[in-house]
Every structure is written in C-alpha cells, then in structure tokens.
Amino acid sequence: MKKNIVLFVLFVLPIVAYLFFASGVNSFTKLPTITPKIADFGNWKSLKGEKVTLNNKITILGFSGTEILKNRGNFFNLNEKIYQRYNGFKDLQFVVICPLGTEKDAEKIVESLGAFTDVSGWHFIFASPDDIKVYYNQLNLQGKLDQNLGTSNVYIVDKERNLRGRKDKEEYKEGYNTFHPSELSNEMLDDFKIILYEYRAALKKNHNATKEL
16 A cells, blocks of 8 residues: 555656646746737937837836936846846847936946846836826826836836736736836746747747747
C-alpha cells in the first residue's frame, strides 16, 4: 500500500499538476483590449528631439505630470520590476508623456536611471497641457489624470495601438500602479508575459521567430 502511495506521488501528481497549469495557460493566452486603436503621438518630440511612435512597438505608456521629480520613485519601481527584465527586446519601449516645461526634470530622471540601466528604451516626450488632456481622454479609461496632469498608473499598448488589460468585473484592470512594486511584480508582470506570449506564438506560427519578440 505504501509503495503504491509513493509511486502515485512521484509519477501521477506531477502529470496532473502539469495538465492543470497547461490548461490554465492555454485558456488565457489573450489579454483583452480595453481601448482599440488609440491615437499615435503625432509630432511630439522626445528629449533628444526625436519623434516617437506607438506603431509596431509594444509600449508601456505613462503620464508623468508636472510633479515628475516628486514621483521619481514610481519610475525606479517600474524600471526595476519590468524594464530591466525585458529591455533587451527591440520591439519594446517605455514612453512617458510629460508637460512642456518639465524637460530638465525628465533629464534628471534619465540620468539617475542611466547610472545602473541602459536607458535606450526609455522615451520622455513632451506636449502642452491641453494636448495631454485630449490625448488621455481618448484612451476612454475609468481612471483620471490628477490636477498635475499625471497618474501613477502605466498602460500596456500592443503593436496595433490597442490598450490592453483585464475586463472581468471582478478583476478589471486598465492600468498598473507604479507606486506599488507588488502590483508591478504580480498583475503587470503576468499580463505583460501574456502579450509577449501572443507575439511569440504568432511569430512561431509564421515561422518568423526572432530574438526581438
């Protein structure tokens, strides 16, 4: 009898566990679209004077507001929990929309991050307060910008400019709070992996798997 129990634990349970988790992954290989086809950035420029686009990039999108230095810890949380894990992917970018006039503050953030991180995937772009409000409103989100035109949330945008998240009533999530490292390590990381899985699966299906995604 004891021998049968030992054999069950050693051989049967691992197979049952594998089938359970495999079925879970297969049933959740698509992250829902919260807002389809959001607008691109137009002629807004980065710190380097370059145009940045959402097209053909997986984008982590944020809004700094005017209190960018006061909230710098949020960028360090995001950098540590997400960016440093995946900044080797050429199809990934982190874009922060900032009000005009905060360029020097953004430079300080980039310099601080650059002390221990390759910051080539970070892009801080600048727009007028009115343009930022219009842009955020077209995202059609439940959350709102604060009085300083910022939010601690960041958003996942796929290569087709669809803003992605969770739509279940019990677990609705349109953005991920960078103030809480645990939320980045858990909910955001889980959802971000699903996005990567989608593109890897598509590339594999098309026989175009690359090191990018």
